[in-house]
Structures are given as structure tokens and as C-alpha cells.
Amino acid sequence: MRYRRTMTATDVLAPRDLLRTRLVEVAADLLATKGPEGVTTRSVAHAAGVQAPMIYRIFGDKERLLAAVAEHGFAHYMAEKRPLDADDDPVENLRSGWYLHIGFGLANPALFRLMNTALLTPDGQRIADAGGDVLRERVRRVARAGRLRVADQRAVDLIRAAGTGVVFTLIDQPEAARDESLADLAWESVCSSILTPASDSGDAITPAPAAAAGVAALTLRAALPDLTAFTDAERALLGDWLDRLA
Template identity: 45%
Template sequence: MDDAKSRTRRQIIEVAAEILEREGARAVSTRSVASAAGIRAASLYQYFGDKDGLLAALAIHGFDLYLAEKQTLTRTDDPVEDMRHGWDSHVDFGLRRPAFYLLMYGTNHPGSRPVAADKANALLRGFLDRTAAAGRLRVPAALAAQLSLAAVTGVTLTLIGTPAGARDPELSPRMREALLGALIADPDPVTSPGLASRALALDAALTTTGESSLPLRPAETALLRDWLDRLAR
């Protein structure tokens, strides 16, 4: 796509984003966006196909905004505290930009999600891999990521659907701490980590450093990962 077309596409998305945040997804139509952008509806179809294509592009734009904010978070030496900050920033984004959040996580197409969501999930998985490497994760990182995403999106969508004056300020912190209590093992200065924690830590280390660094054949690496998964249960 040449520079002129990129600028036009970006302009359309910015105009559509303004309508989305001001009036909600129902107000985002090819006609309303084309009129606000000062172009013909036929031109908009060339870039996005239809309204669904435009909304999909807006969801990706929302994830770009979300990831840009996530990148500003300061990383500490405590992965569990970083998870707390990550949770709070996720909920805060949803409450500040509810129309975008509903588009990003309240999909109208069950069984599908924007590819951009994978980048957000990779950030979450990074926190969990660090926690596992420290020997403090009770369950495999992949399961922990699913549980974390289900919990934080559920809380955020619940708060978005509640009038601002009726929101319980303790709902998000309580759910966050309940989740961490289920996922995180407290450090024990006396007792050595158990076998399951050691297995999770090694599996996380393999994910962080990369399987290609191992002096193993692919089949041997797959077998090792399978053994670690069994030991971690």
C-alpha cells in the first residue's frame, strides 16, 4: 500500500475511532464514517470491504492503543507485582475506553478473535513465564494465562456494564488477589521448591531461552516438554 493510501486508511480509522468512542459501535457505519472522513462510501469499501471489516480494523487499532500503554509499564524484579500492575492497567484501559474494549473482547463472532490479541496475550504469558521460572507458579503457564484472561476480562466487562456510581471499587482488587492466590505459591525460605514447581520452572526457562538452544533433537525436546507437563500436574 502506497503512502497516500496508507494516509487515507489511517484517516478513516481515526475518524471511525472518534465515532466509536463518542457514540458506540452501532453508530459506526460505512455511511457515517465516509461522510465524516469526506470520502465516498465506495472508497471506504475498497479499504475495508464492509462494516465488519471496518470494525475488525478498529479492534486491531484498539489493541495497538492497549499495547502502547502496556509498553510504558515499568518492569520490576518481582513478576508477581508486575502481574498486579498488568491487571490494574488492563481494567483501567477498559474503563477509560469502554467502546474499544467491548469491540476488542466482546466479539460479535464467537470462536474468533483479532490476530492483534495474540500480542496482548504474549505479554501476559511473559509475566507468567517469569513467575514460573522463579518457582512460584502452581499450574502450567498456558493454563494460568487462560484463567487470568478469563478473570480480568470478566471483571472489566462487568464494571463496564455497571453504572459508574454503582461500581464496587473492591471488585477488581478482590478478584485479582483471589486469582493470584490460586495461581501463585508464596516463596518459602526454608523448604526447597517441590517437584511440580521445578518442572514448571524448567518448562518456563525453555520457553524463555528457546528450544533451539537445547542440544536435543526435535523429538527429544517434545518428549522432554511432555514429561515436564506430567510432572507439573
């Protein structure tokens, strides 16, 4: 299913904001149906029922219009993310986020490419950063469960690089010949790199003593921000020791 507008209550916006929203939505629809080459100032203006100079008055230039489309895409992407639930299995929660990312990219290939290549507006960057924060929290929950075997930032970087790389690879393939099993193989590879093994019951398998010390350090490191028994200086020092152990 292609990306479609989900905004409501636009009637409360000022006329200029309403027109800006309309132009962004029109540009997003043209991007989805006609590709990047179909998004010109003339085509957007014509579809929105305004004169082309209006786009320049509102956005400044076409690049800023595209940046606003990317921002709108990030907002839609964030709206699809499941809220974090403390009772969720942390590894399953991480996996669901992976497949949401892949699915969004395959459903919105031109928009996904724009979101990952456009120079973002400040609001767009803020929303994109919020998405990164959700991923970091998912990874921290895996660490707090004793299932993370690498530093949380390394896990975040690997997941983001692998996930976005898989989407770009798949959307560059002809749709009829697309190998969507690549997403499964990539996820398995990521898991083998960042997670401790699990038994058939789903519980973590106890690693060798040296490796166990590293996993324990990562687990405690993830919980460190919530430990109130330490001063900020003590927490920083302990964090440094745990990083060295991990």
C-alpha cells in the same frame, strides 16, 4: 481518558492508506463518543468528509471497517504495555499488566467490547496474539522465579478469562454505581489460584514436599526452552516428564 489516535508520520503513507487511516480514526472516535449505534457508514463518511461509497471501496463493508477499528485498538493497547525488564519483580510485573488491562477497558468501554467480539483482520489477530505472547512471557518469568503453582497455559487462560470478565462486568454497570474493588478481589482470587504463597519479605514460602515437587517441575519447565545442554528430542521428553510431575 478516552482512546485517541497516536499515529505519527502519516504523511509518508500513500493517499489511499492515508484515507483508510483517517476513516479508521474517525470511526474509533465516533465509537468512543456515540457508542456502536453512532458508527454508521453515513456518519463515518460525513465526519471524514468523503462520500459513503468510498468506505465500501476501501473496506468492503461496515463489518470490515469495524474490524480495522478493533485492529487499531489492539495496536494502541500494545503501545501502552510496559516493556519487559529482566530486573522487574515478576509477580509485580504480572500485576501491573492486569491493572493496565482493566484500566484500558474502563477507559475505552465500547472499543474494548469491539476488540473482544469483532472478527479480526489478519493484522488485528497478529497484534492480539502478540499481546497474548507478552502475558505468556510474564507468566513464564513468574514460573522461573519459583512462584507458579499451575501450568503456565492454565495461568494465562485464567488471567485472560478473569481480566476480561471483570472489565465486561464493570462496563455493564452504571458508572456511578461501579464497584471497581471487583478488580482487586478478582486479582487476589487469581493470585491464590496460580501463585505459591509469599512471606512478608516477598520470598516464596516453601510448600509441603509433594507440592514442592510440582512447583519445582513448573519452574524447570519454564526454563526448559533456554537449556542448551539437551537435544530437541531430549528437551521434548524432559518436558513431558515435567508436565506429568506438575
